[in-house]
Amino acid sequence: MQIQASDTLTHFQQGCPGTYFAAFETLFHQHQRAIYGWILRIVRDPAAAEDLTVETFMRIHDAHARFQPERGFEGWARRIATHAALDHLRRRRPQNELHADLPVPAGTDPAVCEEIRRKTALAFGRLPPKLRIAAVLAVVEERPHREVAEALGITVAAVKLRVFRALRLLRKDLESQGIRP
Numbered sequence: 571m572q573i574q575a576s577d578t579l580t581h582f583q584q585g586c587p588g589t590y591f592a593a594f595e596t597l598f599h600q601h602q603r604a605i606y607g608w609i610l611r612i613v614r615d616p617a618a619a620e621d622l623t624v625e626t627f628m629r630i631h632d633a634h635a636r637f638q639p640e641r642g643f644e645g646w647a648r649r650i651a652t653h654a655a656l657d658h659l660r661r662r663r664p665q666n667e668l669h670a671d672l673p674v675p676a677g678t679d680p681a682v683c684e685e686i687r688r689k690t691a692l693a694f695g696r697l698p699p700k701l702r703i704a705a706v707l708a709v710v711e712e713r714p715h716r717e718v719a720e721a722l723g724i725t726v727a728a729v730k731l732r733v734f735r736a737l738r739l740l741r742k743d744l745e746s747q748g749i750r751p
Contacts, residue, residue: 579639590634597643598627604644605651608721611711612655612703622658626651648721652703659699686749693743697736704729705736 581593605626610619629650630637637646694702704722707713708729715733719726744750 579637579643582634582643583637583639585634594631594634597630597647601644601647602627605647608648609651609655611707611713612652613658614706618658622651622654626654629654645720649723652721652723656699656703659702689744689747689749690740693740693747696743697739701732701736701739704732705740708733709737 577589578593578596581589582597584590602623606619606623609622609626610616613619613622626647630647633650637643694705697705700722704718707718707721708715715726715729719729722729724732
């Protein structure tokens, strides 16, 4: 069944048997890549991001009655995706997922840079997941605080506080490893 684009969100939210699945399918096709990309930024593992994208849309399907069409789909879906990614990060042991993404200062010994990058990635991995996600998105990915706040379902001030706390913990961890940031 084909439905009008303007009615998609309403049909999705209302769960009407005749139009719900067409609306859900439309939303899936429109937002799948964006949700996958968002999750990939957080978990930094393509296979896990694929699985979490499917999980996110299952959660979206289950929560359709709580959706508010006037607030828009993308931000709501991104919050659900963020929570799925957070749950994933809590379930697994930290790894060196940031290692390759950390910048290398020009004119420094490659061996020293490699060791600093490795230790920095380990320190990031030891951060609590809520702080790690805020720091990765705001500092490493350079996403605007407003976008991070929307995805995490918190205020911009809370994002700034989490990033501040994350950076303070990172500094302390790196100093304990013999690196003076």
